[in-house]
Amino acid sequence: MKIVIDGMGGDNAPYSVVEGACMAVNEYGVDIIITGDEKIIKEELNKYDCDKSKIEVVHTTEVITNEEKPVTAIRRKTDSSMVVALKMVKDKKADVVISAGSTGALLSGGVFIIKRIKGISRPCICAGMPTMEGGFTLISDTGANVDCNKQNLVDFARMTDIYAKKVLGIDNPRVALGNIGTEDGKGNALVKEVFDELKGMDGINFIGNMETREILNGVCDIVICDGFIGNIIVKTMEGSVLSLFKKLKEVMTASTKSKIGALLMKGELKKLKELLDYSSYGGAPFLGVDGGVIKAHGSSNAVAIKNAINQGIKFYNGNVLEEIRNFGGLDEQ
Template sequence: MVRVVVDAMGGDEPPEVVLEGIARALEADADLEVIVAGNEEVVVPFCAKHARAEALVTTECIEMGEHPTQAVRRKKDSSIVRGCRAVRAGEADAFFSAGSTGAILAAGTLVVGRTKGVSRAALACAMPGIDGHMTTFLDMGANADCTTDMIVQFARMGQAYSQVVLGVENPTVGLLNNGTEETKGSESALERHKALAEAAGVNFAGNCEGRDILTGSLDVIVTDGYTGNVAVKTVEGTAKFIVSALKAEAARSKRVAVGALMVKPALKGVAKLLSGDAYGGAALLGLKAPVLVGHGATNPEAIMNGTLAAARCVREDLCAKLAQAMSASQA
């Protein structure tokens, strides 16, 4: 039995949305137990009705706008901090929340703790590719400033994730850059390129560009959290632009309107692929236990997928294998 703590208070949606997602996850996975963290009136009635759900009653809630580290230090009885504590105490195997990414990162680092050899945890997601192959992309925004060493660590962590969670053998790693040639890039990109090419255990395939994020041609793409966040948000914004530009065209032409209606479910499916929700959101790599982060604007399906993905990380023993990869590189 795998035990995942799910934060019932996380996200911009009411807790009912999260609870509905937990119910679906319990239904989908008979070997799953969910510890539901949140306010008493939210979690207790739900857990009374579901066999493999256990209430973790908390009294505080970290809001989306709060300063992450301060909030984690002050709100010791929040669903995020208590959820991470349950993981550290061994009462649960993994934590999943659609709450503040910064607070989850801070609690994950301060409470769950980092894997040996990891300077900073990074936020990774699986990006869908044109050829159906998924690319592990990190850092999505956990660390705005990164040293070259951190980028090399991200490459190793990304390889471990790609192998363990996505089943890729000997994953290739690309460095996000403003050009594919070896000589291209900012000063820090040039340094990162050199370090990745020389790093033991990194299967480095060279530089790549923003257009390579969604082709599936690389198994892992690494960058700092500043650039990674810009890229991920740009994907999101472009998908939104295309959908709304198509809507505007449909308002002008009856033919386009009829066609748009016919492709709408397919287009929604494509947009969902890009939202990351289909793969359970993002994973914080480099912590001692799986900690997963969902979109703030969530829905029951995304919560279900995030909960199931957390369980998968536990079963596949992601953290132990990632720790192995990190210690092998130090030898």
């Protein structure tokens, strides 16, 4: 198996990408292709000690930025590090593509270049939210599909369930429907329809409706929702945690007394902050396209890149694509 990384994507590219790739070669013995500016990438590679025969650099001349319109960028910048990486998966030269670059462009590229798996109504970008217990909860879609129908959400449930089992190693993932109340019959028209479908679905451990206030407490493994709601959940949670930590910092420096108090609690608070650091929870898989696509955080450091590569390895070894193709084929019949 081979993993291709968009060498120029992300805030710290290509530096963290190259460093993370070297770490992954040492740790997992995986074969890696890095796309991007050959000169800079090779210079960076020289800084690290690993089996360089495992890393191939493919030179590209263009870079897609976050400011560009995703679809236009993917169509026009055919020699960009991202498009070339996506094409390698399309052409079976690599099994999984990882990028810390523009999310929009990666999703568009996933659909336009790699293409949807037959029978899957819509692919979804599924991200893990840290919980207070140290684990995390998957949000089925965090922005790929802002307008969904019943079938889309049902497909998200199947795909995230497979991912949780095969990549995260969760035996019997607890699948919940993101809602505004826990009782049956709660929610808007779409959510009510989806509830009935999930309830009757074989092979899924559907535990019912869940209020989003519970997510941080780790009461389920997967929350099913459309990309608009998912994005609202992730950003509201992230914003609340960040704002609260910012305010805590103010509180801690408000008086000499509290400054001393803060100093005494420093170690514990740091642990808590790390626990809730969204960027350390690996990348988000784009499920439903016919190849492995993992979006790493834009601010990924080398360890985050290494973790995303490990995720890619598990994605391949877990046979996730084949599993998704199988049920996609079922729906098609």
